[in-house]
Amino acid sequence: MRSEKVQLNNGVLMDRIGYGLYKVPPSDAEALCIQALDAGYRMLDTAALYANEAGVGQAVHRFTSEQAEASREDIFITTKVWNDQHGFDAALRAYDHSLKTLALDYVDLYLIHWPLPRLGKFIDTYRALERLYHEGRVRAIGVSNFKIHHLEQLLEATDVVPAVNQVELHPWLQQADLRDFHDRHGIRTEAWSPLGRGAVLADPVVRELAGQLGRTPAQVVLRWHLQLGNIVIPKASSNARIRENLDLAGFSLDEGAMQRLAGLERNGRIGSDPDEVN
Numbered sequence: 001m002r003s004e005k006v007q008l009n010n011g012v013l014m015d016r017i018g019y020g021l022y023k024v025p026p027s028d029a030e031a032l033c034i035q036a037l038d039a040g041y042r043m044l045d046t047a048a049l050y051a052n053e054a055g056v057g058q059a060v061h062r063f064t065s066e067q068a069e070a071s072r073e074d075i076f077i078t079t080k081v082w083n084d085q086h087g088f089d090a091a092l093r094a095y096d097h098s099l100k101t102l103a104l105d106y107v108d109l110y111l112i113h114w115p116l117p118r119l120g121k122f123i124d125t126y127r128a129l130e131r132l133y134h135e136g137r138v139r140a141i142g143v144s145n146f147k148i149h150h151l152e153q154l155l156e157a158t159d160v161v162p163a164v165n166q167v168e169l170h171p172w173l174q175q176a177d178l179r180d181f182h183d184r185h186g187i188r189t190e191a192w193s194p195l196g197r198g199a200v201l202a203d204p205v206v207r208e209l210a211g212q213l214g215r216t217p218a219q220v221v222l223r224w225h226l227q228l229g230n231i232v233i234p235k236a237s238s239n240a241r242i243r244e245n246l247d248l249a250g251f252s253l254d255e256g257a258m259q260r261l262a263g264l265e266r267n268g269r270i271g272s273d274p275d276e277v278n
Helices: 026-039 053-066 088-102 122-134 148-157 176-185 196-202 204-213 217-228 239-246 255-262
Strands: 005-007 013-015 043-045 076-081 107-112 138-144 164-168 188-192
Touching: 026 053, 026 239, 043 053, 053 076, 053 088, 076 088, 088 107, 088 122, 107 122, 107 164, 122 138, 122 148, 138 148, 148 176, 164 176, 176 188, 196 204, 196 217, 204 217, 204 255, 217 239, 217 255
Parallel strands: 043 076, 076 107, 107 138, 138 164, 164 188
Antiparallel strands: 005 013
16 A cells, blocks of 8 residues: 655655654664555655664665665655754754765755754754755755744745644644644645554544544544645554554545544643743
């Protein structure tokens, strides 16, 4: 099974479902990425922070060398500049380091991991990403964990509209105002922790809908994301879960189910508040 794709604001196509590598141990990254690629994933989401970029690159090389029909161009790689590399020159060096660690010729999507508003460098950092984009060294650029006021500052001071904003988003934290801002400005919404780090799967409403549909709670929540238009990068550490998270065709949520899930909003942030991360 393969994920559908969406078009970013610069015409680049990006998968709607990817494999997230947050907290995947470096020693496991290559094997788990191979399992994901074998299952049909074509998007892998890593970051300098995760310390598993090398395993991701190794998986890409191994998979494309072993599968005659697969090429590097078929696989969408995202990585991110970490907080200690903010600033124009530092971000350029960070990209070079990630590219060397991945052992790839380019990255498909490069993101600022956190805005660090008190540091006051995210605009200069983004300008480095713009340079990488204009030089053709990365296919698309964007941000992660940016709130509306961060995005407003960025849009006013820079030229390239972020293709993606990757944020915490799940039924307990639905970010409706942020998603609406994204839609108005041509920014794609990508959900990290789309399953609320697993906590949302125990919600009675999610479990009831899963039983009615003959699907797992994870599949119900991921289907909800897709019907909202979100891109998702669920993490899984077993082959069965990796495949389950991609198996979202053949069913949909009706209006009643979507409304019930919309009613789960509780501003339930599980991760850090972007205004507080420094």
